[in-house]
Amino acid sequence: MKHLGTCVIPSAPQNVANGRRWLLGRLEPFLGAKHGACEDSVLLLSETLTNAIVHGEGHLVEVDAYVDTSNIRIEVTDEGGSSVPHHRDDPHGEHGRGLPILAMLAKSWGFEQLDDGRLRVWFEVPHTVPPDTRATKPEDVPTPPRPRDGAHEGFGFGANTSLHSGDR
Secondary structure, three states, X not given: OXXXXXXXXXXXXXXXXXXXHHHHHHHHHHHOOOOHHHHHHXXXXXXXXXXXXXXXXXXXXXXXXXXXXXXXXEEEEEOOOOOOOOOOOOOOOOOOOHHHHHHHXXXXXXXXXXXXXXXXXXXXXXXXXXXXXXOOOHHHOOOOOOOOOOOOOOOOOHHHHOOOOOOO
């Protein structure tokens, strides 16, 4: 996987927008601004970054972005806290929709507690990249349709929450 960069974000709710802009700036040159995988990745970063800021401890959150020929991988690492990600079963609640959205849009996701106490939440979003036709004459090759990666294999919460408890 190619590492697109690392962004260190001060842990304050108003900085979630900065994380979204940073990720969009990294993915747009590769996928294009309106690519479904780009939009899904930015939305999922918003959810995971918000959780890291609200539930994590410390003053900084680190975001890493990676891409390969078929997937985007985003890792959000906070300073840890008293809990790990888990599903809150309150469909009418004001909070708790982030993990269901993550499970619906991500190809896969998970978390790990690092040896230094930090918590890393990661997710992968599949993508398709239109073929590069710059090497041929434009009149010889029709423009391919822009793909929309709307159908994703989501994974449930079981593997990530069955061994953990807490209110994250």
